[in-house]
Amino acid sequence: MTERLVLPQQAGSRLAGKIARDWAAAVCAELEGGESYRVTIRLRPGVSTGAAVARLGFDVWYDWTEAWREVGVADLPGIEIVAQRVVVERVPVDAPVELIATGLDAALAAVRQAGGTTPMVGLDRARAVARRLRAAGAGLAPGTLKGACKLSDADVEVLADAVTWLAGHPDLSGWTARQLPMPGMHSKWLEANAQLLREVTGRDVLEEVRPRLAVVHLTYVDPTYLATGGRRHDAWTTGDVHDLAYEPRTVLVVENRDSRLWFPPVDGTIVVEGGGKAAASRLSDIPWIRRVENVVYWGDIDADGFVILAHFRRALAAPGRAGEPGRAVSSILMDGPTAQRYAALGVSTDPDGRPIPPSSARLAGLTSGETAAYHTVATAGPAEFRRIEQERIPEDDVLIALSAVLAN
Known part of the structure; x- marks a missing residue:
């Protein structure tokens, strides 16, 4: 010793x-x-x-x-x-x-x-939080108490009221998460604190409520179909009785609405609006997306765009809820050469003029080219630009990139 x-x-x-x-x-x-x-x-x-x-x-x-x-x-x-x-x-x-x-x-x-x-x-506050939650009927453990003490006083009250309310409502199947009439609670609070609520009540509220149906907006771009004069734009809702105008061979997921609405004709393709960071949960269990030959993602060259791509790729790689096999996801125009080629279109501020911050997120599953582009825009050091918006890239270049992926 x-x-x-x-x-x-x-x-x-x-x-x-x-x-x-x-x-x-x-x-x-x-x-x-x-x-x-x-x-x-x-x-x-x-x-x-x-x-x-x-x-x-x-x-x-x-x-x-x-x-x-x-x-x-x-x-x-x-x-x-x-x-x-x-x-x-x-x-x-x-x-x-x-x-x-x-x-x-x-x-x-x-x-x-x-x-x-x-x-x-703050021992006095910790004791007060513990007493308040116990009085509401919450189950307490050290980790739970630590989580509760990170909340503001107002949010502790929301948590305690939710415990009391849930005790009187054993069946939540008649509401979506956003419809739950819990006192003082908004949907973002529930999304942020669902794990803590589960720990103090033993109930997974997000699993007990009825699902919020995903609504996906899409655009038909197959030239043979378009020649029939059929509708160009459509929407697909989870669980509804609905047939697509045609069974696609390729689904291209984009983030910008203009990029979807005005996408040029491509054989056997449907262009889907991803919906940002919700893309993985919204799209990963749509049956016809699971069935296509090619799933391709095209987003902005910025930190968020690569986060979305990584999450979407991981979600599609896992089996679907109905047992469908995992699917690979390719990307277009989200690599190092693309970032260099269109650097003149890059920006470093958001629409309100605020600087776009760097990102420290470690993203698994990106290709070497995607990783190079991600590091270019996400670096904590000086960056020439932080974002290239997808809608600013010329249409002809998009078609060339998509054709190259589909040919492989």
């Missing part, structure tokens, strides 16, 4: 680390009437003999004992400094060997007194 003398500030820092790890469990135990939080910090591990003291140095030893005498931690309620005798230079000395803190408040007081960095733990 390494011989070491732990100074008061070092002991305070170690104690602070234990509090940061344990506070939620301790608060839950308090609420249940369990034993008080108790933690021990060893103050001189491996130093139990005069010989060990001599190896460290007598000056170091006396400075250490003086530091513990002056700091006054032992005078705090709930704090005990355990002493143990050691013979130093032939003189028996009762010197500190352990610091024992009983109770969270005592432990925090010891950290402050010893000069350690106080952990960012």
